[in-house]
Amino acid sequence: MQNCFGDLKETTEFRVARRDFLTRCAGGFGLIAAGSLLYPELGIAGSTGLATHSTAALDALHHTPTAKRVIYLFQSGGPSQLDLFDHKPRLNQHNGQDVPKSILGTQRVTLMTRNQGNFSAYGSPFQFAQHGHSGQWFSELLPHMAKTADLWCFVKAMQTEPINHDPAVTFIQSGRQLPGRPAFGSWLHYGLGSECADLPAYIVMTSGSPDQPIVSRYWHNGYLPAKHQGVQFQSTGDPVLYLSNPTGIDHRARGQIVDAVSQLNRIKQTKIGDPEIEARIDAFQMAYKMQVTVPHVIDFSDEPKHVLEMYGPEVHKPGSYAYQCLLARRLSERGVRFVQLFHAGWDHHQDIPGGMRRQTASTDQATAALVMDLKQRGLLDDTLVIWGGEFGRTAYTQTTQGANGRDHHPRCFTMALAGGGIKAGFSYGETDDFGYNIAANAVHVRDFHATLLRCLGIDHQRFTFRFQGLDDKLTGVDPVKIVHDILA
Secondary structure, eight states: OEETTEEOOOOTTOOOOHHHHHHHHHHHHHHHHHHHHHOGGGTOOOTTOSSSOOOOSOSSOSSOOSOSEEEEEEEETOOOGGGTTOOOHHHHHTTTSBOOHHHHTTOOOOHHHHTOSOOBBOOOSSOEEEETTTTEEEETTOHHHHHTGGGEEEEEEEEOSOOSHHHHHHHHHHSOSSTTSOOHHHHHHHHHOOSOSSSOSEEEEEEEOTTSOOOGGGGOOTTSOGGGSOEEEOSSSSSSTTOSOOTTOOHHHHHHHHHHHHHHHHHHHHHHOOHHHHHHHHHHHHHHHHHHHHHHHTOGGGSOHHHHHHHOGGGGSTTSHHHHHHHHHHHHHTTOSEEEEEEEOOOOSSOHHHHHHHHHHHHHHHHHHHHHHHHHTTOGGGEEEEEEOSOEEEEEEEOBTBSSEEEEEOSSEEEEEESTTBOSSEEEOEEOTTSSSEEEOOEEHHHHHHHHHHHTTOOTTTOOEEETTEEEOTTOSSOOOOOGGGBO
16 A cells, blocks of 8 residues: 555554654645745645635634734834923923922932932923814924824823833833733734735834844743744845845755755644744744745835835935835735834933934934825725834933933823824823823823724733733733724
């Protein structure tokens, strides 16, 4: 008898253990997988499910979604809301005077300002004006975003818990201050799966100041399966590590290597049942397909001249914020579920006038262009765009590192949203006359997360993962509210 075990004599004494049978059959599955990799046009699908690329954990959405995908423009370092969106004339009137103790209260401050002798009010050195039919306030630093005023929703009463960068970034990305929990993008990949068979569902890019560290655990899968971790696109060289073939290896040969490794991994996975091996198989196969798809995605030669000009001159510079904004749009329109840009350099403990001008000069035009580009392509309606950092900056000046700086301020800050079912041309929440405390409609980070999930059709209370005996979730166990007022 000729079969997958080779030439065997058919006898009544022939017996094969179940585990041995599965192990030997695994090679056949690998051949089927190779067929779908090398000849996708044949529609061959093996056990890896390459023809059906959706791996959503949710069988059905809890609500009708208003957004299908997310572009998160994370401004790392804590942008000063008082110099961008939150106009405070009274703060300017008190410039140089002590901030009243009734305003300061007993709130926690960082070690950098705890022992300074006074807390002098620091009014914004920039001019503010209202823009659009909605009358949204923008400083002179954001002339391009100001032209898109009626597309944005500003949540001006955001509130977080950590007061230092690393735990604050960790918190707004994962809902916890301590590392080890899944990032927001990983949660979405886990729950909603992928719309794209030949690109990762969760892609991350970094740009900005090299002085401020941006670490990979900000987009880590935590306790979720490894396949849900964000895939970083590099700023220089190959956008994905080892994308190019070694000398002497062509694409077909690389496919044969991937198939052989996948067969070996699948044999091992069948024996021990480790889901991390399955994730490794998926990663190898995705990397192989990306050798074809990624070069086309990063080739901007098919973009019209007027689109490139809209993003600004740095759009031609790989790794720049403008380049990555355009790349984010190209990835999103190809079905990538979650694209996140980490742009560092907003940590202005000194020289607010110079530092803020430099940061906004590199981000303002491209941010506005991205939103307008999505709108003109009909993508903004179901693409949720998020702009913001991990916390805000203080109303008083920091003197320990030089004049005209602002310290970290988790008490209140601003996040901007556009598209994806968010109310456009709208501001929600208020801060006091000094921009130091929340005066109305506070929105905690966990409220923010719950509201974003709602836009994506997910009930945050029912979206859980079993970990260490508990059904854990992004929004934790504390009371959380959805901010319905910002939903269109």
